[in-house]
Amino acid sequence: MNLWVLLDTQIEDVCTYLSDKNHEITSGLSEEELSLFETNAKLSFYTVFNRFLLASGILVLILALALLYFTRQYATQQKQRNRPPTSAVLxxxxxxxxxxxxxxxxxxxxxxxxxxxxxxxxICHCIDCRELLDGPFYPVTVWTDQTASITHGESNLSTYKHPRLKMKKYFCTNCGEVLFNTNSVDWRAVPQWLIAKNHNNQLPQELTAVTHVFYEQRIIDVSDNLPKHLRGFSSPLFEG
Ligand SMILES: [Zn+2]
Ligand SMILES: [Zn+2]
Known part of the structure:
Protein backbone atom coordinates (compact mmCIF):
# COMPACT_ATOMS: atom_id res chain seq x y z
CA MET A 1 0.00 0.00 0.00
CA ASN A 2 2.73 2.42 0.91
CA LEU A 3 4.46 1.55 -2.32
CA TRP A 4 1.44 2.81 -4.37
CA VAL A 5 1.30 6.06 -2.42
CA LEU A 6 5.01 6.51 -3.04
CA LEU A 7 4.67 5.84 -6.77
CA ASP A 8 1.68 8.23 -7.06
CA THR A 9 3.67 10.96 -5.39
CA GLN A 10 6.59 10.36 -7.74
CA ILE A 11 4.38 10.55 -10.83
CA GLU A 12 2.87 13.81 -9.60
CA ASP A 13 6.38 15.19 -9.03
CA VAL A 14 7.48 14.20 -12.52
CA CYS A 15 4.38 15.82 -14.07
CA THR A 16 4.93 19.02 -12.18
CA TYR A 17 8.58 19.00 -13.22
CA LEU A 18 7.78 18.50 -16.90
CA SER A 19 4.98 21.10 -16.98
CA ASP A 20 7.40 23.73 -15.72
CA LYS A 21 8.61 25.64 -18.82
CA ASN A 22 12.01 26.16 -17.32
CA HIS A 23 12.64 22.45 -17.48
CA GLU A 24 12.18 22.10 -21.24
CA ILE A 25 15.02 20.45 -23.08
CA THR A 26 16.21 23.85 -24.31
CA SER A 27 16.34 25.41 -20.91
CA GLY A 28 19.74 26.70 -20.03
CA LEU A 29 20.43 27.82 -23.66
CA SER A 30 21.08 31.50 -24.38
CA GLU A 31 18.77 33.44 -26.75
CA GLU A 32 21.36 33.20 -29.54
CA GLU A 33 21.85 29.47 -29.10
CA LEU A 34 18.11 29.01 -28.97
CA SER A 35 17.55 30.89 -32.25
CA LEU A 36 20.41 28.90 -33.90
CA PHE A 37 18.78 25.72 -32.65
CA GLU A 38 15.42 26.74 -34.16
CA THR A 39 17.02 27.76 -37.50
CA ASN A 40 18.81 24.42 -37.72
CA ALA A 41 15.57 22.60 -37.01
CA LYS A 42 13.83 24.56 -39.80
CA LEU A 43 16.71 23.93 -42.24
CA SER A 44 16.59 20.26 -41.47
CA PHE A 45 12.84 20.27 -42.22
CA TYR A 46 13.37 22.08 -45.56
CA THR A 47 16.14 19.69 -46.55
CA VAL A 48 13.88 16.70 -45.98
CA PHE A 49 11.00 18.47 -47.78
CA ASN A 50 13.23 19.38 -50.74
CA ARG A 51 14.46 15.81 -51.01
CA PHE A 52 10.87 14.62 -50.97
CA LEU A 53 9.97 17.09 -53.74
CA LEU A 54 12.96 16.06 -55.83
CA ALA A 55 12.18 12.36 -55.45
CA SER A 56 8.50 12.94 -56.39
CA GLY A 57 9.55 15.04 -59.41
CA ILE A 58 11.91 12.33 -60.65
CA LEU A 59 9.23 9.68 -60.17
CA VAL A 60 6.64 11.71 -62.11
CA LEU A 61 9.18 12.33 -64.90
CA ILE A 62 10.02 8.62 -65.15
CA LEU A 63 6.30 7.74 -65.28
CA ALA A 64 5.64 10.38 -67.98
CA LEU A 65 8.57 9.14 -70.10
CA ALA A 66 7.42 5.53 -69.70
CA LEU A 67 3.87 6.51 -70.76
CA LEU A 68 5.19 8.39 -73.81
CA TYR A 69 7.45 5.48 -74.74
CA PHE A 70 4.70 2.83 -74.51
CA THR A 71 2.19 5.04 -76.32
CA ARG A 72 4.63 5.55 -79.17
CA GLN A 73 5.40 1.82 -79.30
CA TYR A 74 1.69 1.06 -79.40
CA ALA A 75 1.00 3.66 -82.09
CA THR A 76 3.89 2.33 -84.19
CA GLN A 77 2.59 -1.23 -83.88
CA GLN A 78 -0.88 -0.08 -84.89
CA LYS A 79 0.62 1.85 -87.78
CA GLN A 80 2.39 -1.30 -88.99
CA ARG A 81 -0.96 -3.09 -88.86
CA ASN A 82 -2.45 -0.01 -90.51
CA ARG A 83 -5.10 0.23 -87.80
CA PRO A 84 -5.80 3.10 -85.44
CA PRO A 85 -6.33 2.16 -81.76
CA THR A 86 -9.85 1.26 -80.68
CA SER A 87 -9.68 3.34 -77.47
CA ALA A 88 -10.84 6.93 -78.03
CA VAL A 89 -8.01 8.44 -75.97
CA LEU A 90 -5.31 6.41 -77.69
CA ILE A 123 -3.54 4.85 -111.03
CA CYS A 124 -5.95 2.09 -111.99
CA HIS A 125 -6.90 1.47 -115.64
CA CYS A 126 -9.25 -1.48 -115.00
CA ILE A 127 -12.55 -1.78 -116.79
CA ASP A 128 -14.42 -2.13 -113.44
CA CYS A 129 -13.24 1.24 -112.10
CA ARG A 130 -14.13 2.76 -115.44
CA GLU A 131 -17.60 1.28 -115.34
CA LEU A 132 -18.28 2.32 -111.74
CA LEU A 133 -16.74 5.77 -111.81
CA ASP A 134 -17.10 6.91 -115.42
CA GLY A 135 -13.51 8.04 -116.00
CA PRO A 136 -10.75 6.86 -118.38
CA PHE A 137 -8.57 5.81 -115.40
CA TYR A 138 -8.65 6.18 -111.66
CA PRO A 139 -5.88 7.88 -109.57
CA VAL A 140 -6.63 6.61 -106.12
CA THR A 141 -5.46 6.07 -102.54
CA VAL A 142 -6.68 2.89 -100.85
CA TRP A 143 -7.51 2.73 -97.11
CA THR A 144 -9.18 0.37 -94.68
CA ASP A 145 -12.53 1.25 -93.10
CA GLN A 146 -10.59 2.09 -89.91
CA THR A 147 -8.07 4.46 -91.48
CA ALA A 148 -10.67 6.15 -93.70
CA SER A 149 -13.71 7.00 -91.60
CA ILE A 150 -16.65 9.37 -91.83
CA THR A 151 -16.19 11.85 -88.99
CA HIS A 152 -19.16 14.10 -89.75
CA GLY A 153 -22.48 14.03 -91.63
CA GLU A 154 -22.82 10.29 -92.13
CA SER A 155 -26.62 10.66 -92.49
CA ASN A 156 -25.97 12.44 -95.81
CA LEU A 157 -24.00 9.51 -97.21
CA SER A 158 -25.74 7.38 -99.85
CA THR A 159 -24.59 4.12 -101.39
CA TYR A 160 -24.83 2.81 -104.93
CA LYS A 161 -24.11 -0.89 -105.40
CA HIS A 162 -23.08 -1.95 -108.86
CA PRO A 163 -25.58 -4.62 -110.06
CA ARG A 164 -22.87 -6.97 -111.34
CA LEU A 165 -19.54 -5.99 -109.78
CA LYS A 166 -18.75 -6.39 -106.07
CA MET A 167 -18.21 -2.66 -105.85
CA LYS A 168 -20.09 0.16 -104.21
CA LYS A 169 -19.71 3.89 -104.37
CA TYR A 170 -20.48 6.24 -101.51
CA PHE A 171 -21.64 9.71 -102.37
CA CYS A 172 -23.24 12.78 -100.80
CA THR A 173 -27.04 12.84 -101.17
CA ASN A 174 -26.98 16.63 -101.38
CA CYS A 175 -24.11 17.46 -103.76
CA GLY A 176 -23.56 14.07 -105.40
CA GLU A 177 -19.79 14.03 -104.76
CA VAL A 178 -18.29 10.52 -104.51
CA LEU A 179 -16.20 10.29 -101.34
CA PHE A 180 -14.95 6.76 -101.88
CA ASN A 181 -15.79 3.43 -103.40
CA THR A 182 -15.29 -0.05 -101.97
CA ASN A 183 -14.20 -3.37 -103.41
CA SER A 184 -15.11 -6.93 -102.38
CA VAL A 185 -13.00 -6.76 -99.17
CA ASP A 186 -14.45 -3.35 -98.25
CA TRP A 187 -11.26 -1.38 -98.67
CA ARG A 188 -12.00 2.25 -99.28
CA ALA A 189 -10.66 3.81 -102.47
CA VAL A 190 -10.54 7.61 -102.12
CA PRO A 191 -10.01 9.58 -105.35
CA GLN A 192 -6.83 11.63 -105.42
CA TRP A 193 -8.71 14.59 -106.90
CA LEU A 194 -10.94 14.76 -103.80
CA ILE A 195 -7.89 14.92 -101.47
CA ALA A 196 -6.20 17.50 -103.72
CA LYS A 197 -9.35 19.63 -103.86
CA ASN A 198 -9.30 19.75 -100.05
CA HIS A 199 -5.60 20.69 -99.89
CA ASN A 200 -5.46 23.87 -102.02
CA ASN A 201 -5.56 21.76 -105.19
CA GLN A 202 -2.24 20.19 -104.28
CA LEU A 203 -2.07 16.44 -103.66
CA PRO A 204 0.25 15.83 -100.67
CA GLN A 205 3.50 14.33 -102.00
CA GLU A 206 3.22 11.27 -99.73
CA LEU A 207 -0.16 10.38 -101.30
CA THR A 208 0.85 10.57 -104.98
CA ALA A 209 0.58 7.37 -107.04
CA VAL A 210 3.64 5.11 -107.23
CA THR A 211 2.52 2.85 -110.07
CA HIS A 212 -0.09 2.18 -112.76
CA VAL A 213 -2.09 -1.06 -112.52
CA PHE A 214 -4.21 -2.93 -115.10
CA TYR A 215 -2.47 -0.96 -117.80
CA GLU A 216 -3.37 -3.58 -120.42
CA GLN A 217 -7.04 -2.56 -120.01
CA ARG A 218 -6.31 1.11 -120.65
CA ILE A 219 -8.19 3.27 -123.17
CA ILE A 220 -5.71 6.16 -122.87
CA ASP A 221 -1.91 5.95 -122.98
CA VAL A 222 -0.14 7.78 -120.19
CA SER A 223 3.37 9.13 -120.58
CA ASP A 224 5.13 9.34 -117.22
CA ASN A 225 8.02 7.65 -115.41
CA LEU A 226 5.89 5.43 -113.14
CA PRO A 227 6.01 1.63 -113.58
CA LYS A 228 3.02 0.28 -115.53
CA HIS A 229 1.86 -3.16 -114.43
CA LEU A 230 -0.22 -4.96 -117.04
CA ARG A 231 -2.53 -6.26 -114.29
CA GLY A 232 -2.01 -6.30 -110.48
CA PHE A 233 1.12 -5.38 -108.51
CA SER A 234 2.93 -8.65 -109.19
CA SER A 235 2.10 -8.83 -112.90
CA PRO A 236 4.70 -8.08 -115.65
CA LEU A 237 5.43 -4.50 -116.57
CA PHE A 238 4.29 -2.91 -119.82
CA GLU A 239 7.15 -2.43 -122.22
CA GLY A 240 6.17 0.17 -124.70
ZN1 LIG B 1 -9.61 -0.47 -111.03
ZN1 LIG C 1 -22.09 17.13 -100.13
Whole structure:
Protein backbone atom coordinates (compact mmCIF):
# COMPACT_ATOMS: atom_id res chain seq x y z
CA MET A 1 0.00 0.00 0.00
CA ASN A 2 2.73 2.42 0.91
CA LEU A 3 4.46 1.55 -2.32
CA TRP A 4 1.44 2.81 -4.37
CA VAL A 5 1.30 6.06 -2.42
CA LEU A 6 5.01 6.51 -3.04
CA LEU A 7 4.67 5.84 -6.77
CA ASP A 8 1.68 8.23 -7.06
CA THR A 9 3.67 10.96 -5.39
CA GLN A 10 6.59 10.36 -7.74
CA ILE A 11 4.38 10.55 -10.83
CA GLU A 12 2.87 13.81 -9.60
CA ASP A 13 6.38 15.19 -9.03
CA VAL A 14 7.48 14.20 -12.52
CA CYS A 15 4.38 15.82 -14.07
CA THR A 16 4.93 19.02 -12.18
CA TYR A 17 8.58 19.00 -13.22
CA LEU A 18 7.78 18.50 -16.90
CA SER A 19 4.98 21.10 -16.98
CA ASP A 20 7.40 23.73 -15.72
CA LYS A 21 8.61 25.64 -18.82
CA ASN A 22 12.01 26.16 -17.32
CA HIS A 23 12.64 22.45 -17.48
CA GLU A 24 12.18 22.10 -21.24
CA ILE A 25 15.02 20.45 -23.08
CA THR A 26 16.21 23.85 -24.31
CA SER A 27 16.34 25.41 -20.91
CA GLY A 28 19.74 26.70 -20.03
CA LEU A 29 20.43 27.82 -23.66
CA SER A 30 21.08 31.50 -24.38
CA GLU A 31 18.77 33.44 -26.75
CA GLU A 32 21.36 33.20 -29.54
CA GLU A 33 21.85 29.47 -29.10
CA LEU A 34 18.11 29.01 -28.97
CA SER A 35 17.55 30.89 -32.25
CA LEU A 36 20.41 28.90 -33.90
CA PHE A 37 18.78 25.72 -32.65
CA GLU A 38 15.42 26.74 -34.16
CA THR A 39 17.02 27.76 -37.50
CA ASN A 40 18.81 24.42 -37.72
CA ALA A 41 15.57 22.60 -37.01
CA LYS A 42 13.83 24.56 -39.80
CA LEU A 43 16.71 23.93 -42.24
CA SER A 44 16.59 20.26 -41.47
CA PHE A 45 12.84 20.27 -42.22
CA TYR A 46 13.37 22.08 -45.56
CA THR A 47 16.14 19.69 -46.55
CA VAL A 48 13.88 16.70 -45.98
CA PHE A 49 11.00 18.47 -47.78
CA ASN A 50 13.23 19.38 -50.74
CA ARG A 51 14.46 15.81 -51.01
CA PHE A 52 10.87 14.62 -50.97
CA LEU A 53 9.97 17.09 -53.74
CA LEU A 54 12.96 16.06 -55.83
CA ALA A 55 12.18 12.36 -55.45
CA SER A 56 8.50 12.94 -56.39
CA GLY A 57 9.55 15.04 -59.41
CA ILE A 58 11.91 12.33 -60.65
CA LEU A 59 9.23 9.68 -60.17
CA VAL A 60 6.64 11.71 -62.11
CA LEU A 61 9.18 12.33 -64.90
CA ILE A 62 10.02 8.62 -65.15
CA LEU A 63 6.30 7.74 -65.28
CA ALA A 64 5.64 10.38 -67.98
CA LEU A 65 8.57 9.14 -70.10
CA ALA A 66 7.42 5.53 -69.70
CA LEU A 67 3.87 6.51 -70.76
CA LEU A 68 5.19 8.39 -73.81
CA TYR A 69 7.45 5.48 -74.74
CA PHE A 70 4.70 2.83 -74.51
CA THR A 71 2.19 5.04 -76.32
CA ARG A 72 4.63 5.55 -79.17
CA GLN A 73 5.40 1.82 -79.30
CA TYR A 74 1.69 1.06 -79.40
CA ALA A 75 1.00 3.66 -82.09
CA THR A 76 3.89 2.33 -84.19
CA GLN A 77 2.59 -1.23 -83.88
CA GLN A 78 -0.88 -0.08 -84.89
CA LYS A 79 0.62 1.85 -87.78
CA GLN A 80 2.39 -1.30 -88.99
CA ARG A 81 -0.96 -3.09 -88.86
CA ASN A 82 -2.45 -0.01 -90.51
CA ARG A 83 -5.10 0.23 -87.80
CA PRO A 84 -5.80 3.10 -85.44
CA PRO A 85 -6.33 2.16 -81.76
CA THR A 86 -9.85 1.26 -80.68
CA SER A 87 -9.68 3.34 -77.47
CA ALA A 88 -10.84 6.93 -78.03
CA VAL A 89 -8.01 8.44 -75.97
CA LEU A 90 -5.31 6.41 -77.69
CA UNK A 91 -6.93 7.16 -81.06
CA UNK A 92 -6.54 10.85 -80.28
CA UNK A 93 -2.85 10.39 -79.43
CA UNK A 94 -2.44 8.18 -82.53
CA UNK A 95 -4.08 10.89 -84.63
CA UNK A 96 -1.66 13.47 -83.22
CA UNK A 97 1.35 11.29 -84.03
CA UNK A 98 0.12 10.00 -87.38
CA UNK A 99 -0.66 12.34 -90.21
CA UNK A 100 -4.39 12.88 -90.69
CA UNK A 101 -6.00 14.26 -93.85
CA UNK A 102 -9.47 15.71 -93.63
CA UNK A 103 -11.60 15.93 -96.75
CA UNK A 104 -15.14 17.15 -97.39
CA UNK A 105 -17.63 16.74 -100.18
CA UNK A 106 -18.43 19.82 -102.30
CA UNK A 107 -21.24 21.00 -100.01
CA UNK A 108 -19.22 20.33 -96.83
CA UNK A 109 -21.95 18.19 -95.26
CA UNK A 110 -19.77 15.09 -95.08
CA UNK A 111 -16.31 14.93 -93.56
CA UNK A 112 -13.97 12.02 -94.22
CA UNK A 113 -10.78 11.56 -92.15
CA UNK A 114 -7.82 9.67 -93.53
CA UNK A 115 -5.33 8.62 -90.88
CA UNK A 116 -1.78 7.29 -91.31
CA UNK A 117 -0.59 5.79 -94.57
CA UNK A 118 -2.80 4.38 -97.34
CA UNK A 119 -2.56 0.66 -98.23
CA UNK A 120 -1.94 1.56 -101.85
CA UNK A 121 -1.66 4.61 -104.08
CA UNK A 122 -2.07 3.78 -107.71
CA ILE A 123 -3.54 4.85 -111.03
CA CYS A 124 -5.95 2.09 -111.99
CA HIS A 125 -6.90 1.47 -115.64
CA CYS A 126 -9.25 -1.48 -115.00
CA ILE A 127 -12.55 -1.78 -116.79
CA ASP A 128 -14.42 -2.13 -113.44
CA CYS A 129 -13.24 1.24 -112.10
CA ARG A 130 -14.13 2.76 -115.44
CA GLU A 131 -17.60 1.28 -115.34
CA LEU A 132 -18.28 2.32 -111.74
CA LEU A 133 -16.74 5.77 -111.81
CA ASP A 134 -17.10 6.91 -115.42
CA GLY A 135 -13.51 8.04 -116.00
CA PRO A 136 -10.75 6.86 -118.38
CA PHE A 137 -8.57 5.81 -115.40
CA TYR A 138 -8.65 6.18 -111.66
CA PRO A 139 -5.88 7.88 -109.57
CA VAL A 140 -6.63 6.61 -106.12
CA THR A 141 -5.46 6.07 -102.54
CA VAL A 142 -6.68 2.89 -100.85
CA TRP A 143 -7.51 2.73 -97.11
CA THR A 144 -9.18 0.37 -94.68
CA ASP A 145 -12.53 1.25 -93.10
CA GLN A 146 -10.59 2.09 -89.91
CA THR A 147 -8.07 4.46 -91.48
CA ALA A 148 -10.67 6.15 -93.70
CA SER A 149 -13.71 7.00 -91.60
CA ILE A 150 -16.65 9.37 -91.83
CA THR A 151 -16.19 11.85 -88.99
CA HIS A 152 -19.16 14.10 -89.75
CA GLY A 153 -22.48 14.03 -91.63
CA GLU A 154 -22.82 10.29 -92.13
CA SER A 155 -26.62 10.66 -92.49
CA ASN A 156 -25.97 12.44 -95.81
CA LEU A 157 -24.00 9.51 -97.21
CA SER A 158 -25.74 7.38 -99.85
CA THR A 159 -24.59 4.12 -101.39
CA TYR A 160 -24.83 2.81 -104.93
CA LYS A 161 -24.11 -0.89 -105.40
CA HIS A 162 -23.08 -1.95 -108.86
CA PRO A 163 -25.58 -4.62 -110.06
CA ARG A 164 -22.87 -6.97 -111.34
CA LEU A 165 -19.54 -5.99 -109.78
CA LYS A 166 -18.75 -6.39 -106.07
CA MET A 167 -18.21 -2.66 -105.85
CA LYS A 168 -20.09 0.16 -104.21
CA LYS A 169 -19.71 3.89 -104.37
CA TYR A 170 -20.48 6.24 -101.51
CA PHE A 171 -21.64 9.71 -102.37
CA CYS A 172 -23.24 12.78 -100.80
CA THR A 173 -27.04 12.84 -101.17
CA ASN A 174 -26.98 16.63 -101.38
CA CYS A 175 -24.11 17.46 -103.76
CA GLY A 176 -23.56 14.07 -105.40
CA GLU A 177 -19.79 14.03 -104.76
CA VAL A 178 -18.29 10.52 -104.51
CA LEU A 179 -16.20 10.29 -101.34
CA PHE A 180 -14.95 6.76 -101.88
CA ASN A 181 -15.79 3.43 -103.40
CA THR A 182 -15.29 -0.05 -101.97
CA ASN A 183 -14.20 -3.37 -103.41
CA SER A 184 -15.11 -6.93 -102.38
CA VAL A 185 -13.00 -6.76 -99.17
CA ASP A 186 -14.45 -3.35 -98.25
CA TRP A 187 -11.26 -1.38 -98.67
CA ARG A 188 -12.00 2.25 -99.28
CA ALA A 189 -10.66 3.81 -102.47
CA VAL A 190 -10.54 7.61 -102.12
CA PRO A 191 -10.01 9.58 -105.35
CA GLN A 192 -6.83 11.63 -105.42
CA TRP A 193 -8.71 14.59 -106.90
CA LEU A 194 -10.94 14.76 -103.80
CA ILE A 195 -7.89 14.92 -101.47
CA ALA A 196 -6.20 17.50 -103.72
CA LYS A 197 -9.35 19.63 -103.86
CA ASN A 198 -9.30 19.75 -100.05
CA HIS A 199 -5.60 20.69 -99.89
CA ASN A 200 -5.46 23.87 -102.02
CA ASN A 201 -5.56 21.76 -105.19
CA GLN A 202 -2.24 20.19 -104.28
CA LEU A 203 -2.07 16.44 -103.66
CA PRO A 204 0.25 15.83 -100.67
CA GLN A 205 3.50 14.33 -102.00
CA GLU A 206 3.22 11.27 -99.73
CA LEU A 207 -0.16 10.38 -101.30
CA THR A 208 0.85 10.57 -104.98
CA ALA A 209 0.58 7.37 -107.04
CA VAL A 210 3.64 5.11 -107.23
CA THR A 211 2.52 2.85 -110.07
CA HIS A 212 -0.09 2.18 -112.76
CA VAL A 213 -2.09 -1.06 -112.52
CA PHE A 214 -4.21 -2.93 -115.10
CA TYR A 215 -2.47 -0.96 -117.80
CA GLU A 216 -3.37 -3.58 -120.42
CA GLN A 217 -7.04 -2.56 -120.01
CA ARG A 218 -6.31 1.11 -120.65
CA ILE A 219 -8.19 3.27 -123.17
CA ILE A 220 -5.71 6.16 -122.87
CA ASP A 221 -1.91 5.95 -122.98
CA VAL A 222 -0.14 7.78 -120.19
CA SER A 223 3.37 9.13 -120.58
CA ASP A 224 5.13 9.34 -117.22
CA ASN A 225 8.02 7.65 -115.41
CA LEU A 226 5.89 5.43 -113.14
CA PRO A 227 6.01 1.63 -113.58
CA LYS A 228 3.02 0.28 -115.53
CA HIS A 229 1.86 -3.16 -114.43
CA LEU A 230 -0.22 -4.96 -117.04
CA ARG A 231 -2.53 -6.26 -114.29
CA GLY A 232 -2.01 -6.30 -110.48
CA PHE A 233 1.12 -5.38 -108.51
CA SER A 234 2.93 -8.65 -109.19
CA SER A 235 2.10 -8.83 -112.90
CA PRO A 236 4.70 -8.08 -115.65
CA LEU A 237 5.43 -4.50 -116.57
CA PHE A 238 4.29 -2.91 -119.82
CA GLU A 239 7.15 -2.43 -122.22
CA GLY A 240 6.17 0.17 -124.70
ZN1 LIG B 1 -22.09 17.13 -100.13
ZN1 LIG C 1 -9.61 -0.47 -111.03
Missing amino acids: ARIYGAIMKTYTVHCSCNRIELSLCGEPRARV
